[in-house]
Amino acid sequence: MVATLQLTDVGVRYGKQDVLAGVTTPVLKGGEVTAVIGPNAAGKSSLFRRIAGLLDGPGDIRVDNGTSGAQASHVCYMPQDTSVNTVLTVYESVLLARKQGAPRKVSDEDLQEVDRVLFSLRIDPIAFKGLNELSGGQRQLVSLAQVLVREPKILLLDEPTSALDLHRQVEVLALIRSLAREREICVVLAIHDLNQVLRVADRVMVIDAGTMVSCGPVEAVITPTLLQNIYRVDGRIERCSRLCPHVIIDGPLELA
Numbered sequence: 162m163v164a165t166l167q168l169t170d171v172g173v174r175y176g177k178q179d180v181l182a183g184v185t186t187p188v189l190k191g192g193e194v195t196a197v198i199g200p201n202a203a204g205k206s207s208l209f210r211r212i213a214g215l216l217d218g219p220g221d222i223r224v225d226n227g228t229s230g231a232q233a234s235h236v237c238y239m240p241q242d243t244s245v246n247t248v249l250t251v252y253e254s255v256l257l258a259r260k261q262g263a264p265r266k267v268s269d270e271d272l273q274e275v276d277r278v279l280f281s282l283r284i285d286p287i288a289f290k291g292l293n294e295l296s297g298g299q300r301q302l303v304s305l306a307q308v309l310v311r312e313p314k315i316l317l318l319d320e321p322t323s324a325l326d327l328h329r330q331v332e333v334l335a336l337i338r339s340l341a342r343e344r345e346i347c348v349v350l351a352i353h354d355l356n357q358v359l360r361v362a363d364r365v366m367v368i369d370a371g372t373m374v375s376c377g378p379v380e381a382v383i384t385p386t387l388l389q390n391i392y393r394v395d396g397r398i399e400r401c402s403r404l405c406p407h408v409i410i411d412g413p414l415e416l417a
């Protein structure tokens with residue numbers, strides 16, 4: 162069965178302050194990548210924490226048309242903050258993530274999956290380094306390995322490439338897209354770089370000031386009007402030599 166995720170009227174409140182309200186999506190399906198975009202402090206991370214079951218709030222989060230998000234075991238969440246406070250090695254931390262909530266005995270299959278994920282993210286050369294010895298980008302790749310190794314069906318990634326160099330961003334996002342397709346994973350990822358959104362996502366959800374203002378196919382949503390209304394910049398969409406759409410920014414919005 163293909164995994165599905167659907168949000169109905171989902172909100173988040175910290176104390177007495179509503180930071181997110183009324184987020185309703187179509188059914189997001191395995192095999193698809195949905196990008197969540199919007200300005201700083203719009204409510205994107207709060208939405209991810211709410212879907213992952215780390216925050217309470219109004220609304221309905223439906224996984225596979227039944228279980229609520231928090232309870233479904235195949236929902237994996239990678240937070241924005243990947244700082245660590247442990248002496249584990251990369252390999253140990255990824256193996257531990259794999260065994261989370263499962264019987265303790267480590268099988269050959271577990272070891273093979275850890276190897277496969279480290280290799281796919283090209284972090285196998287640092288497998289036996291301590292987590293506290295890594296660069297910011299390496300730490301982010303390890304965090305990604307920790308969720309991929311659990312073989313999720315719903316994958317929630319909060320800015321998974323923010324610390325990566327350009328080559329690694331393109332490579333990792335291509336990997337995420339191909340895993341989504343091959344393993345029918347429903348991927349939802351927050352990301353600021355609209356050009357990467359245009360490359361990786363099927364659908365884009367725009368959050369602005371705690372409200373979902375738009376949700377649809379990437380090229381229908383990422384338009385000069387969005388650049389003006391949400392990001393206050395003048396820009397246009399053009400195609401690169403491989404025909405992938407790209408955002409060209411002309412400058413800050415010039416008010417008439």
Ligand SMILES: Nc1ncnc2c1ncn2[C@@H]1O[C@H](COP(=O)(O)OP(=O)(O)OP(=O)(O)O)[C@@H](O)[C@H]1O
Pocket residue numbers: 175180199200201202203204205206207208
């Ligand atoms: N633990 C918290 N307690 C109170 N308010 C919070 C908490 N976490 C976030 N907020 C507030 O909620 C709002 C949304 O924050 P959130 O982190 O969800 O934004 P975001 O869209 O992910 O931003 P960014 O793009 O900067 O990461 C902000 O006004 C923020 O100050």
